[in-house]
Amino acid sequence: MKIIKSVREMAAFSRDVRRRNRTIGLVPTMGYLHEGHLSLMKAARRQTDVVVVSIFVNPLQFGPHEDFRQYPRDFRRDRAMAQSVGVDVVFCPSQKDMYPDGYRTFVTVDKLTDGLCGASRPGHFKGVTTVVAKFFGIVKPDKAYFGQKDAQQAIVIKRMTENLNMGIDIRVMPIIREKDGLAMSSRNVRLSAAERRDAPILYQSLVKARRMVKGGETDPSKVIRRICFLIEGKRSARIDYVAVVDARDLSPLRSIDEAVLIAVAAYFGKTRLIDNIVIREDKRHN
């Protein structure tokens, strides 16, 4: 497995791969890898010739009061994990190489970034779309892999890729969960023991919401109220948002009769976690 630290070297490597008409799969990450990331790498391994994993904690997508400095980092462990699933290249550029002096260019996706995480993290998605556009430019992958846990991010990146005609196939892979249902996240390591015990309520509340919808409930506000009630029952939890939206474009739903995304974000202590569930029409009423 190759470790590439410079943008220029990564671009040259990638150009060479393309010249030989081999396909590239990119898994962009912020490191501190877990099973969720590994599932993306394994998919890339199956579906493309050369698998590139980027590791870059992107300052641009953190707000001034967010956890950029505290975001967990462990490069040795990440490297070993990437190697274990057959990754070809780990690309870990420096901040300076990604955002040199005179950096001025930003990519934005309007409207889709107004609600949910975009509302509570202003500027977050501008940072995400910009850094992803850069990785797409450097690596020029055929396919790129993202996790469904960041549901809004996946929708925003798909739209950006389509809108800017990037010609990259965006693959969104299912959420990987701990045994008790907690969605895998690099931030889980920052939970105290008590917070860790409370955190599975996110998934549990989503499962109950799904049961309501499958049972015929069509009123989003009733579903939201139920989820809030369940999460608020946990001492360490503070809700950021609970949303019931159209699964394709994140628009609000008056009535649940399309493919629906139910998404939650909550703080457990100082750690903000997110989770979601998609209920498709064809899986309802069964």
Add this chain to the structure above:
Amino acid sequence: MKIIKSVREMAAFSRDVRRRNRTIGLVPTMGYLHEGHLSLMKAARRQTDVVVVSIFVNPLQFGPHEDFRQYPRDFRRDRAMAQSVGVDVVFCPSQKDMYPDGYRTFVTVDKLTDGLCGASRPGHFKGVTTVVAKFFGIVKPDKAYFGQKDAQQAIVIKRMTENLNMGIDIRVMPIIREKDGLAMSSRNVRLSAAERRDAPILYQSLVKARRMVKGGETDPSKVIRRICFLIEGKRSARIDYVAVVDARDLSPLRSIDEAVLIAVAAYFGKTRLIDNIVIREDKRHN
């Protein structure tokens, strides 16, 4: 010469060219071609294997009170001119294909777009960078050609391409002028006879400004005053801006001792024309 109207077909054609490891040169235009455009196509013809000229009057880069509807169009003439210099593909997508329903993504370059044309045409450069990013995505050229007449545009696009790591070589070609010095522009056709007689003052005033600088003048305000005086002497002219800025990053200059860009914009009747001249350090004091 091939005429391609659909984004999908253009992307497929381009993919096929790249697979055969042949290079692509792109000349993005809004049509109504003139000698300036042809010089870009000829450069592309010399420097790349497959020359693609896009013709698209981009609504996104026109303000609500600007001349989008009145912008001159003549596809037959454009096609013949492109063919005469050996262009391989004319790509002329529809608005609907470029900006389908649900279009949401924009590329912006901060600061460099605040002054000059950016100040008098709010949103203009956001439209330019977005459409150029799209053409770069669709065509994926090795080299792309722009005219020095749009000096700010060239600087902005270079920065975008670098910042987003697009890996495209941006070539900026010299301004092509009529015999009396008027810079070639698709908009020149809209000048009345009287306006057409007045319009060469733009270039004449720039030539005089260059003479001042070469003669040792280092005070930007004196140079600007001289240019304004000359342009205001023409009855049909109304100055939009006269700027003396750093030729690399468009920052204002207190004193002319670096490579300097002198740029002017003025209305002749309802038609807004621009022109500029770059004076490099090594060409001064001689």
